[in-house]
Structure formats: C-alpha cells, structure tokens
Amino acid sequence: MNLEKKLAEQHIVIPGNPFWDVFKRFGRDEALAMVINVLGTAGMTYGINNFELDENTKNMTLSLVGPVIEKVGFFPAHIKEALEVYKTTPEDKRKELSFYIKKAMKNGSTSLIEDILVHDPVYIGLMYKGLDLLPNAPPWLVATASFIASVFIVAGLEVGVNEARYWNYKRKLKDAGFGIESYLESRFLIKNQEKPEELLGKLAKEFDLNLSQTGFYNDKYLGNNLPEYSGRSVKVRLRDRLIWGENTQVKSAQIVFTRASEIGKNEAGQFRYFPQKKDKIYFILNQNMPNDVDGIENENVRKMLKKVTNSEHNNIYFRRTIARNPQGLLAAVDQVNTQRPFYVLELKARNDANLLKEAMRYVMFEFPVSQTTYGKFDLVM
Numbered sequence: 001m002n003l004e005k006k007l008a009e010q011h012i013v014i015p016g017n018p019f020w021d022v023f024k025r026f027g028r029d030e031a032l033a034m035v036i037n038v039l040g041t042a043g044m045t046y047g048i049n050n051f052e053l054d055e056n057t058k059n060m061t062l063s064l065v066g067p068v069i070e071k072v073g074f075f076p077a078h079i080k081e082a083l084e085v086y087k088t089t090p091e092d093k094r095k096e097l098s099f100y101i102k103k104a105m106k107n108g109s110t111s112l113i114e115d116i117l118v119h120d121p122v123y124i125g126l127m128y129k130g131l132d133l134l135p136n137a138p139p140w141l142v143a144t145a146s147f148i149a150s151v152f153i154v155a156g157l158e159v160g161v162n163e164a165r166y167w168n169y170k171r172k173l174k175d176a177g178f179g180i181e182s183y184l185e186s187r188f189l190i191k192n193q194e195k196p197e198e199l200l201g202k203l204a205k206e207f208d209l210n211l212s213q214t215g216f217y218n219d220k221y222l223g224n225n226l227p228e229y230s231g232r233s234v235k236v237r238l239r240d241r242l243i244w245g246e247n248t249q250v251k252s253a254q255i256v257f258t259r260a261s262e263i264g265k266n267e268a269g270q271f272r273y274f275p276q277k278k279d280k281i282y283f284i285l286n287q288n289m290p291n292d293v294d295g296i297e298n299e300n301v302r303k304m305l306k307k308v309t310n311s312e313h314n315n316i317y318f319r320r321t322i323a324r325n326p327q328g329l330l331a332a333v334d335q336v337n338t339q340r341p342f343y344v345l346e347l348k349a350r351n352d353a354n355l356l357k358e359a360m361r362y363v364m365f366e367f368p369v370s371q372t373t374y375g376k377f378d379l380v381m
Contacts, residue, residue, distance in 0.1 A: 026151055074109075162230045166257075184352070185258075217319070218317050221315075224239060294306070314377070328355065331345065
C-alpha cells in the first residue's frame with residue numbers, strides 16, 4: 001500500500017489495549033475449543049454405546065475425550081486469519097503460504113500452552129472451590145464464572161510476562177552499554193507551503209523555545225525480528241548525525257520502541273490527541289560510521305544486534321532543525337530528502353503530557369496540519 005492510500009484511509013494507527021487483545025484472542029480460542037469439546041463428547045457418547053464397556057470405562061473415556069479433542073480448536077481461527085493475510089497481500093510482497101501457516105500455528109500454540117499450563121489448572125481450582133463454597137449454586141453457573149475468570153487471569157498473566165520480558169530486554173541492553181531515552185512524541189505532516197522557519201519561529205515565540213541547531217541525518221533502518229512487546233512497534237537503525245555549524249558528528253546504533261495512544265479522550269474539545277510513548281535505546285559508536293551491523297567494533301553490541309537484525313535495510317536522509325526550552329518541550333522540523341509535498345513536525349516532551357497536549361493544540365489550531373502516528377520510515381518508503 002502506497003503512502004497516499006495509507007494516509008487517505010487512516011492517519012492514526014493505535015494498537016489495542018494489550019490486556020483486551022489477549023483476552024479477546026484467548027477467549028475466542030477457548031470458546032471455539034469448548035464448542036469442539038461439547039461436540040466431540042457428544043459424538044463419542046453416541047459412538048461408545050455401540051461397544052460393550054462397563055460404566056467406569058465409559059465415564060473415564062467420556063471425561064478424557066473432551067479435554068483432548070478440544071485442543072484442535074486453538075488453531076482454526078488463526079489459520080483463517082493467515083489465509084486472509086495471504087490473499088490480501090500484493091503478489092510482489094507475498095511470501096510462501098507455508099510462512100503464514102507456520103505463523104498461525106505458532107499463535108495457536110501460544111493459546112494452547114496457556115490453556116494447558118494456566119487456564120485448565122486455574123479453572124479446575126476455581127470450579128472446585130466454587131462448588132465447595134456455593135453448594136446450592138447450579139454447577140453450570142459456577143463453571144461459566146470459573147471459565148471467564150480463568151480467561152481474565154490468563155490475559156493478565158500474559159501481559160505481565162510481556163512487560164517483564166520488555167523490562168528484561170532493556171536491562172540487558174543497558175548492561176551492554178546502551179543508553180535509554182524515554183519521552184512522549186507527537187507527529188504532524190505540514191504542507192510545504194508553510195515555511196519551516198516561520199512555523200518554528202511562531203512555536204518558539206509561543207512556548208519560549210530557543211532555536212538551537214540544525215543537523216543532517218542519515219538513518220539506515222535494518223530489518224529486525226524483535227517482538228512488539230504489548231503493541232510497541234520497533235525499529236532498529238544506524239544513525240549518522242552531523243551538526244551544521246559545529247562540525248560535530250554523532251554516530252549511534254539505536255533500537256526504538258514506540259507505542260501510540262490517545263490522551264484527553266474524555267475531555268470535550270475541538271481536537272483529539274494521539275501522542276506516542278517512545279523508548280530510544282542507543283549506543284554511541286566511537287568509530288567510523290559502519291555500513292552495517294558487522295562493521296560495529298564493539299563486540300557485545302555487534303553480537304546483540306546481529307541476533308535481531310537481517311540483511312534488509314533502507315536509507316533515509318533528512319535535515320532537522322530543533323527548537324527547545326528548559327521545561328522539556330522540543331520541536332523538530334524534519335525535511336526528508338524526497339518529493340513528498342510535505343515535511344514532518346515532531347513535538348517531544350519528557351513525560352509531561354499536559355505540556356505536549358498544549359503544544360499539539362496550538363499547532364492544530366494555527367497551522368494546516370495532518371496528525372499522524374506514521375514514522376519517517378513509513379512516510380518515505
């Protein structure tokens with residue numbers, strides 16, 4: 001899908017709430033598994049009557065067949081989604097069907113493992129305790145409540161585990177010498193008719209910003225296999241930054257996690273605000289700018305990045321002019337080396353959502369802008 005079509009259809013892309021995403025996915029898989037359980041048990045009940053078995057053997061067989069056959073139910077929905085993705089992907093970008101099926105089986109296996117390790121034990125425990133504490137309650141009602149409560153617990157545990165994995169990955173990078181910079185960011189597309197210098201000048205006057213520096217950037221984005229922890233998009237890049245006028249060059253390897261959200265959505269107002277929480281994890285390269293990960297001289301950093309990147313890469317060149325103030329607000333105008341009829345304005349604030357929202361409101365009120373959650377990589381490629 002080209003940029004014009006993406007922007008025409010959807011400027012803002014926000015990941016779902018990680019808890020509800022897991023709850024809906026696992027709950028759907030569990031519900032389908034339950035249907036297969038009931039149908040399988042019913043079919044076995046009909047078939048087993050044709051055999052001369054004692055009552056204990058029949059009961060044991062019927063008790064086991066449901067939990068066993070229901071495991072098939074964790075895969076059909078994922079396979080259906082995989083086939084839809086395969087069919088709707090342009091042929092020049094489409095991979096082999098087996099690639100999508102393997103991904104579907106992996107996703108289904110996640111639900112299956114959670115069912116075996118968490119849902120079933122929790123359900124059994126809640127069911128047993130519920131029947132013990134509420135002997136007069138209908139068993140089907142206790143079973144339903146136990147089933148739903150178990151799905152909630154699975155969703156909470158999966159989100160907690162993902163957050164713990166994310167924290168642990170950042171810790172490993174920090175131990176290897178990476179720095180971490182966290183902030184809120186919003187991004188706007190500005191038509192070229194609005195001069196960047198005039199726009200920054202108005203922002204500087206309104207928010208007491210100092211025009212600090214202009215830099216020339218060369219970002220090489222690398223293909224990566226990092227997971228999107230709880231809906232965080234991730235980019236890996238090698239950045240070469242030259243500060244104009246100071247003749248200083250800063251080279252770094254960066255892993256950037258970004259998660260878009262909406263703030264102030266319960267407030268009545270003319271505008272909506274979609275900032276992104278960004279964790280930029282960087283390592284300063286005190287060497288000649290490498291062409292790829294193999295050229296990084298630090299052995300630990302090179303090994304860590306080689307594990308998560310591949311040979312795919314795209315270069316982006318842009319000029320950035322920055323204005324900032326001591327209160328933590330930063331405005332950056334990025335003029336990308338492309339024929340697009342717009343440039344990019346980024347507003348950044350360090351964990352001060354109100355300050356960022358105030359700046360966003362001013363920009364949307366004063367200038368002809370389009371708010372977007374797409375990054376420069378998406379806007380150029």
